Amino acid sequence: MNILEEIQDCPVEWKELGEVAFLKRGKTITSKTATDGPYPVISGGQKPAYFHGEFNREGETITVAGSGAYAGFVMYWNEPIFVSDAFSIKAFDRILSSKFLYHYLLEKQGILFSLKKGSGVPHVYPKDVSRISIPIPPLEIQEKIVQTLDKFTDYVTELTSELTSELTSRKKQYSFYRDKLLSFEDEVYQVEWKMLSECLKKGKGTKITAGQMKLLHKDGAPIRIFAGGKTYADVSYGDIPDKDIHTEEAIIVKSRGIIDFEYCTKPFSFKNEFWSYSSDNENINLRYIYHYLVHDKEHFQNIANNMQMPQISSNDTEKFKIPVPSLEIQSRIVQVLDNFDMVCNDLNIGLPKEIELRQKQYEYFREKLLTFVAEGEYTESRVEEWDNSAIIKLLQWVFGPIRVELGAVAEYSQKRISVTELTPETYVGVDNLLQDRKGKTVATFLPNQGSVTTYNQGDILIGNIRPYLKKIWFSNQVGGTSGDVLTIQNSITPLMENKYLYYILSDDRFFNYNVQYSKGSKMPRGDKQAIMQYKFILPSLTEQEKIVSILDNFNTLTNSLSEGLPKEIELRQKQYEYWREQLLNFTR
Numbered sequence: 313m314n315i316l317e318e319i320q321d322c323p324v325e326w327k328e329l330g331e332v333a334f335l336k337r338g339k340t341i342t343s344k345t346a347t348d349g350p351y352p353v354i355s356g357g358q359k360p361a362y363f364h365g366e367f368n369r370e371g372e373t374i375t376v377a378g379s380g381a382y383a384g385f386v387m388y389w390n391e392p393i394f395v396s397d398a399f400s401i402k403a404f405d406r407i408l409s410s411k412f413l414y415h416y417l418l419e420k421q422g423i424l425f426s427l428k429k430g431s432g433v434p435h436v437y438p439k440d441v442s443r444i445s446i447p448i449p450p451l452e453i454q455e456k457i458v459q460t461l462d463k464f465t466d467y468v469t470e471l472t473s474e475l476t477s478e479l480t481s482r483k484k485q486y487s488f489y490r491d492k493l494l495s496f497e498d499e500v501y502q503v504e505w506k507m508l509s510e511c512l513k514k515g516k517g518t519k520i521t522a523g524q525m526k527l528l529h530k531d532g533a534p535i536r537i538f539a540g541g542k543t544y545a546d547v548s549y550g551d552i553p554d555k556d557i558h559t560e561e562a563i564i565v566k567s568r569g570i571i572d573f574e575y576c577t578k579p580f581s582f583k584n585e586f587w588s589y590s591s592d593n594e595n596i597n598l599r600y601i602y603h604y605l606v607h608d609k610e611h612f613q614n615i616a617n618n619m620q621m622p623q624i625s626s627n628d629t630e631k632f633k634i635p636v637p638s639l640e641i642q643s644r645i646v647q648v649l650d651n652f653d654m655v656c657n658d659l660n661i662g663l664p665k666e667i668e669l670r671q672k673q674y675e676y677f678r679e680k681l682l683t684f685v686a687e688g689e690y691t692e693s694r695v696e697e698w699d700n701s702a703i704i705k706l707l708q709w710v711f712g713p714i715r716v717e718l719g720a721v722a723e724y725s726q727k728r729i730s731v732t733e734l735t736p737e738t739y740v741g742v743d744n745l746l747q748d749r750k751g752k753t754v755a756t757f758l759p760n761q762g763s764v765t766t767y768n769q770g771d772i773l774i775g776n777i778r779p780y781l782k783k784i785w786f787s788n789q790v791g792g793t794s795g796d797v798l799t800i801q802n803s804i805t806p807l808m809e810n811k812y813l814y815y816i817l818s819d820d821r822f823f824n825y826n827v828q829y830s831k832g833s834k835m836p837r838g839d840k841q842a843i844m845q846y847k848f849i850l851p852s853l854t855e856q857e858k859i860v861s862i863l864d865n866f867n868t869l870t871n872s873l874s875e876g877l878p879k880e881i882e883l884r885q886k887q888y889e890y891w892r893e894q895l896l897n898f899t900r
Contacts, residue, residue: 314478317815322324322449323450324447324448324677326446326447326448327445327446327448328443328444328445328446329401329413329441329446329717330442332403332407332408332413332414333401333403333404334404335399335438335441335442336395336402336438336440337378337399338354338364338378338396338397338398338399339368339394339395339396340396340397341364341394341396341560342359342408343362346362346363346364346365347364347365348363348365349364349365350363350365351366351367351392352389353393353394353396354375354377354393354394354395354396354398355377355380355396355398356377356378356379356380356381356382356383356397356398358377358382358713361396367392367393367394369389369392369400370391370392370393371390371391372389372390372403372411373388373390373393373401373410374386374387374400374401374402374403374410374414374537375389375393375395376399376400376424376434376436376438377397377398377400377436378397378398378435378437378443378734379400379431379433379434379436379814380397380434381436383425383428383434383435384421384424384425384426384427384428384436385421385425385435386414386417386424388410398521399780401441407448407451408446408448408451409451409454409455409458411462412457412458412805413459415457415458415461416446416447418443420444423444424436427440427441429752440802454836455646474748477597480514484838492587499733499867503636503637504635505569505633505634505635505636506632506633506634506636507631507632507634507801508589508629508631508632508633508634508828509631509741511593511596511601511636512589512590512591512593512596512598512749513557513589513592513632513819514589514626514630515560515562515587515590516585516587516588517581517583517584517588518537518553518556518582518583519664520545520583520584520586525537525539525543525544526545528545528547528551528784529545529546529547530547530548530646530700531546532546533547533551534546534548534549534578535547535548535549535557535579535580535581536563536576536578536579536580536581537552537581537582538566538581538582538583539583539585540566540569540570540581540583540731541569541572551582555578556581557580558576558579558581558588558590560590561574561576561577561590561598561875562576562580562585562588562589562598563576563588563590563598563601563602563605564576564588564622565585565586565587565588565589565626565629566586567586567616567626568585568586568616568621568622568623569623570613570622571612571613571622573602573605573606573609574608575599575602576627582780585623587626587739589629590600595638595639596636596642597639597643597646599646600643600645601634603649604634604635605629605632605634610631611631612624615628626634629738633839640703641711644710644711645710645796648709648710653700688865691756692725699846700791701806701807704716704720704721704804704807705807708807708851712851713849713850713851714849714850715848715849716847716848716849716850716851717844717845717846717847718843718845718846718848719804719845721742721802721804721807721808721813721850722799722800722813723801723842724799724840725766725799726766727766728764728766729764729765729766729791730756731762733759734758734759734764734791734792734794735748735758736755736758737754737755737791738789738790738793739755739757739764739792740752740755740767740773740785740792740793740797741755741757741793741794741796741797742775742777742783742794742797745773745784745797746783746785746814747774747782747783748782749783749784749818751786751863752785759794760882761836762794763792764793764795765793765795765797765799766790766799767790767791767792767793767799768790769788769789770787770802771785771787771800772784772785772786772801772810772814772817773785773787773793773797773798773799774797774800774817774838775796775798776797776837776840777796777798777835777836777837778835778836779828779830779837779838780823780836782818782823784809784814784817784818796837798838798840798843800817806853807850807853808850808853808856809856809860811860811864812857812860822846825842825846826838826842826846829843
């Protein structure tokens, strides 16, 4: 029999709260008279007012805020507390569980709020609360109800924490991606830097006070007037001069206090200490400019904070330089960042909404359990994980080929293999790596004990002694290497061809870089940390495959003994000998 069936069939007695619990007023204290200490002071709010060096309640205690806007607010404690502008409720535990009573009073929270009295500061009094009727099922059933509801309470608490963390993570992720997309610091991207005044047209606002905005505001009116922070007023045509109304798409610069930027697509105006920017330049995506300004908001806030009254001047934005990539790239950046904005904005609404839904689910169960009829369902939401390849895929989508550090896409092998599993064919030391990218030969030496670094098929092995010898091999098997051989592995296999990475690292530019940062004079060694900072261009996977195919064909033509030029020479030689024999075979 489940809990719902049990509570439907169990006997229930109803009593007034004053018959089954002891209600006691608190002792008035102020923050000035409180002494330092760890004990929460329960007063008229939804959380402890402050802390005190003494307590006047301990054990399981229910408190009800006695006065103020939250008079009647119920809390549960199981620790020493000091009850001040509130009163406590202690259940008679021989017939009533304190936690059961707490859950029931939560269910009736609206009734407690309705008991407020007084025209000035509202109060809720113990004598009124004591008349609330309480259902008293058997203690065993009370405990089962408490266990069920506590699970939901814990889940809501956990979910709130997780979703708040998710919102924070998504905002950080958005900021990270935005900063990556808007940091044009590499020669891969063709970017022209321009002052804002070269790209955009500045607009003026309207002369209006905060008081006037409040008087003129009408819900649903067509023109929005912006003030500082989140303050605005919706007004009608005729409320402000027509010349002050903007209908173009524009960016508003909120230039005082907390510096911010507002993007407008509907009729608007703004207080005249602000200004706006619009564009008729066909090579400018205004939404891109908006994202860039938001990206650099801290720059403007730092300028403002140096003033006696925090503010910036139009000169600060007019001379501000922005990178202007091609219109196509601007549009792609906007597409990505607008989607992230929607995610973050939806999460700002969605996460509290999700928490609210879970809270409602909890309340639904509580209501049904406490009125002895119910059923419900639990659905779990999942948080998506992002790996390192996500930012690379995003940047490639926006910019095409991108510049990456080796350490962002590859890593050194960390796994070990026992030397007993190795043969001269599978062991690679510096001595059996061949110079000038010629691969490797069979080892003439094998370690006789311990373990060495593992390499796998598709790994790149580089001799780390005397980098100028250009010893490198693209592995076609599994084996082990000496400590003087670097084993580099592709860490973003869905986005990078192993062979493409091999060609990057077998290029003279890499070896010249490696020589430049090598350490030691008699026997120089490559700097492993510097190697991972080597930068190269990473195109799309399709482009990589084309490059690898072309380079493989060149290798075949130039290096193969069975194909290419050596074979061509051999065939030509045989052809020559055949025709020589035929042409010179004169009969007598």
